[in-house]
Amino acid sequence: MQIFQEVARALSYTRAAEALNLTQPAVFAQVRQLEDQVGAPLIERMGKTLYLTEAGETVLQAARAILAEVDDMEMRLADLRGLARGRLRLAVVSTAKYDLPALIGAFSAAHPGIEVALTVGNRQELLARFAANADDLYILGTPPEGLDADSEVYAENPLVVIAPPDHPLAGRDCRVEDLARYPYLTREEGSGTRRAVERCFAEAGVAPVSRIELGANEAVKQGVMAGMGLAVLSRGTVALELRHGYLVELAVEGFPLIRHWHVAWPRARRRSLAAEAFLAVLRGGALSA
Template sequence: MLHVTFRQLSVFEAVARHLSFSRAAQELHLTQPAVSMQIKQLEENVGTALFEQLGKKIYLTEAGHELYHYSRTIAQQLSEAEAVLAELKGLKRGKLKISVASTANYFAPQLLATFSQRFPNITVSLNVTNRQTLLVQLANNEMDMAIMGQPPDGLDLVAESFMENPLVVIAPMNHPLARQKNIPLARLASETFLMREEGSGTRIAMERYFEAHRVKIQPGMEMSSTEAIKQGVQAGLGLGVVSLHTIELELSARRLRVLDVQGLPIRRHWHIVHRKDKRLSAAALAFKNFLLDEATTVLSRAG
């Protein structure tokens, strides 16, 4: 029988996730020697090494990999138990972990601000990341739910749309197409486009749309954020495809123009996504219902 404590498992899980004693100590608000002692005691209790050090880096042993799997499952079950107990007390308190795709961060804080005013005793943790990391977080059950554009195929997820997400073509104010109306989509084949990174939801939607309409676009620079795309377009490096929600300031300040292109904008939606097997807490359910019922109204008032 294993004689291990929840404390040892939580410390081990943090070290295994970061593959770093110092980063785990920082996360757990412990000293590094305290973390090392917990791991040493755990290894003595299980009777085998869980980490090995090669140079300055540490790696999980085969036994470490096995225990990491179980420690994550135990941690998630304890978190769900905590959420259920909080649910029994109603929404007087609770925790909510939300991850959002980087493009959604242009409106997510406003939604969370309104939600927090409605439920002031719910502690909200917001993580902004790219699509690839967000998919990993969903697969690993690292958050309650996520806000993203097109949900992925092949994962066992629940995804519900709560707001439109139109994608538009943007150009600098002095671009030759800026004042033209009803521009044929094929005309854009002669323009250079600034591209988001591989795996970006915006890029995937853009490439699928142009491919479906048999228009071959000329990719220019690849950029890792919508902000970089907007700055590059303003500088005259090419055209860009972005969510209309991300350019309100630039449009009002007349720094960018949305091109009037036939068939555009590309019609997409924002989705609230969680694992199908996730037991949502009362706080998570309240936030999900808030998005589905009120997101569009809240943002239209803010605008």
């Protein structure tokens, strides 16, 4: 059921296999075995697209309910053991992966019996996981919208304009309008950083001379260093490159854009002791057992 749920979420045997650290044939075989047990096809293919059958939708609803009960049982048993053993599932937007490992390291050092599972994705992917109740805590730039969620701010996330050291705007005071004269390298559709920057350009009434979508933060950084254009990224994402002089932060009026990191969780889900302990780390609390 866990395998089928992941295939149904991704509508791809390959992506499900990657998420589950299994081979694609193994995932395919498990879904076929479940179909044999149910006595009806659960997933069918139309061209290159997979879709759930009516039986598949029914099984998916049941699988979610059953697996949620199993998770609740495991959480209650872990709580009975205190923080000696257990599992913490975190889902974070890709930009947060630069700052979060230090916090996870501190948490793990204090609670070595807690296994931490970290999933990294863009905002849309995290919202899909949130809707499926797949994780304990979610780290995002903006709280989930339209979902039954609780959230709180735990840190600032300043967005800065970056350029190669020899860029004409380097070392100058400039405005958003000045940025529009140069190509702009952007994250993929669904990125919270991209949404914030597009809103900034729109409020200034300008648009970049051209926009190049490179997707991941690493690709954007490499593109800027190669002289392809300017970009706006979280300062934490480019801290190493700024420190070593591979990139420079431009002095742009209105920047940095101050956003915030939020931690969120399903309102209806009882937080485990492990989740509460990690929340204490995010809040700057003591790492106590």
